[in-house]
Amino acid sequence: MSMLVLLLLPLIAAFIAPLLKPKAATYLSSITFLLPFFAIIGCMFYGCPAKIHLMTFSAPIGEFYLQLDMISHAFGLTICIVSAMIALYALPYMTHRFEEMELNVEREFRKYIFIFDLYAASMLWLVYSGNLVLLYVFLELMLITAFLLIYTYGYGNRKWVGLLYLLWCAVAGVLTLGGIVILAFDNSSLAFDVLMASGTVSMIAWAFIFFGMIIELPVLGPHIWLPWAHAEAPTPVSALLSPLTVGLAGYVLLRVALIDYSFIEEYRIPILIYAIISSIYGGFSVFKQTDFKRLLAYSTMSQMGYMLVALCLGPFGLIGLVIQYMSHAFGKSILFSSAGGVIVTHHGLRDITKMGGLHDSIPQISNAAVLGFLNLGGMLTIGMLGEFFILRGVVETFGISMASLPILLAVIFMFILSVWYGFYTIKKVFYGKPKDTKRLEISSYLYLPLYIIGIISVLLLFPPLSTALIDGLNAISGLGLGGVMP
């Protein structure tokens, strides 16, 4: 089967799943994401055509095609495995949510699974899009589907939060679109291969895309939509929104950076300082949160700062960015699901001040959360490689000297903070004097998928997976920036 068919499967599933009962629909969705996952792994080892032609438009749009390089594979496999696992996780969770909202479970599930599948599939297609217009279409589809899920099934004042999310992302989207349009007129095509060949992105186009995408990412300032959206979305949606969606802004920036790195080189220092401040700011914000999901949202802000830092650090930083996306996605999907697990098993409990000692009642979820934070902190998981590449990028760019010391220390502190807040949270939520030492019987859907994500994140650190991944990424980043970088 060609990659095209496999990538189409999730889109097709979105239309078939609503016809089925919840359990069957869940399995269908999960399997249609697992199949491309294995196909991508196969591609990593045995290779596959680098490009699948879809259709051709006249200038300035150019050719639509699927772009199957290692960067897309890296993002794609992350999206596939996380979506597949979260689809399984969502079965008991959303059932619980519908019951809580006093809706008809079976009917509501049909609507939900349709939007959910479309949402996840649009992200998958986004990373394989070989044309910026195609990419933008899926970007918007992703935003709208996520909006619908928050608006319909969220918590609290969900309608307000949904609109808030939509507005912010619309601003981000319009700015990006502006950049894309300028690019189109400069290059008379938006196909990546044409853009790569021309190798120029005008400063103004770059600026539009950059500002659009850092709202989406988000950085300090625009970040304020994120805690609302991530906290009030139904947890399976949070578990895609935070790990996968926001990071895709980093993906877009990476793609543009690979075409033309000059914007980043020109403004490297201000961007880097902003990114570091943003990340540290997010890290400190975590300590004061009382809502578990809001806490995780601020941690996302901190982690997205890493991605922006990585963007500024040359070829090694760009590889670091890709790996950072993966490790954050694995970690944060586990963590949001753990937060959801607490919500399901403890009657909507989200207030951290009322937690403590939860390990006794839900050890499976508590231990999964540890895996999640290990990913965020870059310990013993794929995140370690990401951290290593980013650190190498720092040294490559700034060197080791008295002059570079402030930047080195800032980056170091930025990385330290993740583990600090991570294990602090574990201690506050799961450890300490338990209120009840009785172990609860919980559905294995609520934790087994998380362990699968966790195990994959560990396996990705070791050969053969890491060998194939890094070699592939190395080839691309060297290709794109070989002549440009110092």
Next chain:
Amino acid sequence: MNDWIFFLLLFLAPVISSIPIVLAYKDDKWTAKLPYLSVFGIFISVLMSLHIFFAMSGQYSYDWIPDLGINFVFMCDYLSRYMGVVTAVIAFFIAIYGLGYMKGDYRPSWYWFCFNLFTASMLLVVYSDNLFLLFVGWEGLGAASWGLIGHWFRDDDNIAYVGKAGRKVGPLEMSWAPSFGGWRAISTIRLGDVPMFLAIAAIWVLSPTLNISEIDWHTLFISLGAAGTIILMLLFLMGLFTKSAQVPFSEWLMTAMTGPTTVSALLHSATMVAAGAFVFLKLTWYIEPWTLHDVPGVEPIYLLVLFVGLISGLYGALCGTGMRERKVLLAASTMSSIGLMFAVGATSYWIDEEIAGMNWALLAAFWYMAIHAFAKASLFLVSGHLIHATHSRFLCGNFEFAKRMKPAFIVTILASIFLVGIPPFGAYWVKSMMDELKLHLWHHNDMILPIVLLIIISLVYAAVIAKFLSLNFIKGDKPEHEYVEGGGLMKLGYCLMVAVLFVLSYAIFKFEETQHFVHAGSESLSIIVGLSILVVFVAAIYKPQIKAFSSNIGMFFNDRMYLPFLNDYIVPKTGFFIAHLVQDYGNRAIDAFFNTKVMPGFFKAISRAIRAIQTGFLTTYVKIAIGFVLLILILASIGGMGL
């Protein structure tokens, strides 16, 4: 060659053998039996390490990410072959002891998985030559130690705490729960790990290889210049100092005593704290600083390590004199010993003398590490048994009690005299070598402080260990509970452990490279120091508590010279103050601006203004129209005047 199979078994056997108990976490019947499988996994590691010790040498390399120099490279040199056996054997004995000690625990799956992961990680640190691979093991140590120190996460048993509940010094309550101990450990360690990782990344940039034994350190340091070398090495040393709990990063080690005793024993003898000192020795082995006297920046680094080590040694020993908790006292003494290892290892910069191609200073430091490992592990295991038997973590036990706990008593005596440097037992010969090295510094480099500090540390150290012996078995209070039956596996564990000390002492006389220790032991200074240690040791056993001392200065030492204020007050207060600013001012202000107040208010105002116009009365619209006409006329007239 199929050598990879040995390495694979060495590292993976402990981890894989503890997976069944994890999977069976729900079933109490299985979790009671499966620990034997986990111990068997460690036993396989012991066999592999012995195989490597006798049959393998040199470098073994297997591909990982070869294009970037990240590979599985194992080095079977003198240090790692010995240290590998030490680690595996100690872990195995402690595991046997743990079968008894951890019986009936509420979280056996977690304990055994972390314990075995801990062992495997340390073995990885010991054998790996590639810095990235080493760091994988290093992070494994960090994660597993967190799990083990905070093992009793329920914080419900006072026996697992450190410090006295309710006792306050200023605003601080001097009492720490297990869940807190775990967090303290990982947060301190992480403070050092990331700088170390950056240093490794920097070496990755500057050197064509990441293999410690192949890096051309001379060229590397020259290309960096003095400032660059110092920054690089300081970043690297941050990792080693935090892991090895040197001043001022020592607090985590004291609160780490909240973990099960088996964990303390492993943490303190052959893994974790020893890992920092071991990696320092391993690096120095290949940096060969004694050949780098022409390279700027190397001397300040070694001077720093020398004095950080000595100061930590003194700090740990002094704090130990005031301690009243069994394990915390031993923890302080460990910190002191590790400090000495750093200090002696750092002396190698000034010592250009070799035996069989090995630097004296490094050899002395390493042998001290080996003897200390077995002796300290024995003492810890005994104190674990005592905690079970007396149900108290404070020093207590009289001679009556000692008679009922004969094996523990004898093991403590043996471990103590082998450890503190009483002639002619074990550590005496190594310590004599240390004396000689520091003497060398005085004679050839005009540094008198190291030898003075070393002797003071040795004497205070002897007093601390003697206090442990005396207050637990001879002169202590009568324990409130005495439960001395059973504990067969525990006794077996520490008896095996202490037996190894005889083997090591024998080896010192037998091996070629340690012959010089024996020579050093017959020097007059060494004999004088050795006898003074004996006098202090006996005196401290006779009079373990000094009244004037125990009130004020003793409390000062017991409170670790108020270092907890740094960790429990200054750092968290600062951090939470920033978090408070960020959250309560930053986030609230931004939220109010964009989402809740200013921007929505602004749009609301515009909307209201526009809607206000639409009243439906004709007069309103006429007024607006006239207003516009007037405006145009005014503008036109202004424009006309301009013309």
